Amino acid sequence: MALSVGIVGLPNVGKSTLFNALSDAGAEAANYAFCTIEPNHGIVPVPDPRLDALVKVIVPKSIVPTTIEFVDIAGLVAGASKGEGLGNQFLAHIRSVDAIAHVVRCFEDDNIQHVANKVSPTDDLETIDTELILRDIQSLEKRLERARKQAKSGDKTEKLALELCTRAIDELNEGKPARALELSTDEAAIMRELDLLTSKPVFYVANVGEDQLAAGLDDPIVARLVERVSESGAEVVVISANLEAEIAALEPEDRAEFIAEAGLDEPGLDRLIRTAYALLDLITYFTAGEKECRAWTIKRGTKAPQAAAVIHTDFERGFIKAEVIGWRTLIELGSEAAAKAAGKLRIEGKEYVVEDGDVMHFRFNV
Numbered sequence: 001m002a003l004s005v006g007i008v009g010l011p012n013v014g015k016s017t018l019f020n021a022l023s024d025a026g027a028e029a030a031n032y033a034f035c036t037i038e039p040n041h042g043i044v045p046v047p048d049p050r051l052d053a054l055v056k057v058i059v060p061k062s063i064v065p066t067t068i069e070f071v072d073i074a075g076l077v078a079g080a081s082k083g084e085g086l087g088n089q090f091l092a093h094i095r096s097v098d099a100i101a102h103v104v105r106c107f108e109d110d111n112i113q114h115v116a117n118k119v120s121p122t123d124d125l126e127t128i129d130t131e132l133i134l135r136d137i138q139s140l141e142k143r144l145e146r147a148r149k150q151a152k153s154g155d156k157t158e159k160l161a162l163e164l165c166t167r168a169i170d171e172l173n174e175g176k177p178a179r180a181l182e183l184s185t186d187e188a189a190i191m192r193e194l195d196l197l198t199s200k201p202v203f204y205v206a207n208v209g210e211d212q213l214a215a216g217l218d219d220p221i222v223a224r225l226v227e228r229v230s231e232s233g234a235e236v237v238v239i240s241a242n243l244e245a246e247i248a249a250l251e252p253e254d255r256a257e258f259i260a261e262a263g264l265d266e267p268g269l270d271r272l273i274r275t276a277y278a279l280l281d282l283i284t285y286f287t288a289g290e291k292e293c294r295a296w297t298i299k300r301g302t303k304a305p306q307a308a309a310v311i312h313t314d315f316e317r318g319f320i321k322a323e324v325i326g327w328r329t330l331i332e333l334g335s336e337a338a339a340k341a342a343g344k345l346r347i348e349g350k351e352y353v354v355e356d357g358d359v360m361h362f363r364f365n366v
Helices: 015-023 049-058 084-095 121-151 156-173 185-194 220-232 241-249 252-261 268-279 304-309 313-317 327-333 336-341
Strands: 004-008 040-045 062-064 067-072 099-105 202-207 236-239 282-288 292-299 319-326 346-348 358-364
Touching: 004 015, 004 084, 015 040, 015 067, 015 241, 015 268, 049 282, 049 292, 049 327, 067 268, 084 121, 099 121, 099 268, 121 156, 121 185, 121 220, 156 185, 202 220, 202 268, 220 236, 236 268, 241 252, 241 268, 292 304, 304 313, 304 319, 304 358, 313 319, 313 358, 319 327, 327 336, 327 358
Parallel strands: 004 067, 004 099, 062 292, 099 202, 202 236, 282 358
Antiparallel strands: 040 067, 282 292, 319 346, 319 358
């Protein structure tokens, strides 16, 4: 599935450094505003210990993890909704992604300029949130004007749009994002058409100095960020972009020792990637055999035929059945044949809702 996460924030908060560490794409990172103008795109493998465990048992010729796309979007500034700092272009880039990773500077460093000349996570969030809300209000006002005209004819959808846009504008003017609105099914359909910036799911990346990592969410600067977003229930991932860039630059065989010396259990990037994956409500199923072990991304709640279509549309069109084994069961028993012999391989039909971690083989006829 081609799902993407936009990395946003003010200039000089570490977005491009983080993106380079994530994707090893060589995006330019420099100490001046608007270093990034055109967005950089990177396809990043999703770390999954279940795939690693399956590979050890099956020993395939090829291993293919599932992936997620990250987009490094240029830094926003106050006034972006009115075109400041190439704001119109940057806001359009945000509209193209499925979710937002909002990078917030939580470190002090006199050598790295801050656009506001002070490190304040709450002020930074206020700036970004305000610009996204203002742009959404502009979109809603345009839709409201159209609804006013067309509702006069008695069109039920336009009458609903009129009520919805009026309510949404009021809520946004109070500083509430569109994703906080309670919507009926019909209202949600209207909102999807608007594709509002603040309707996108979001999590926050607290970019800290290496000396702050041990404190994590309890670091005084990070704690201010956590308090600011606590009501929304959004997740905060604490990470040192500079340290992660150092880890990414190492040879794979040298990384484990470096990570341990830094006092980490795993790269912070792994937590960030998993957080983005979960935020989009994605799950993974696997196909496993001697030729290939592969992870596939689907939305939670996907039924077997639609899950099969991720591999090839013919699989959905000619779907007959799915053979399913839980990943833990396959690892414990050691092979598909052993799972069959133990009666642990299930035959599922078109209504089966795929579970996270299923190992599947599809039968189809076209």
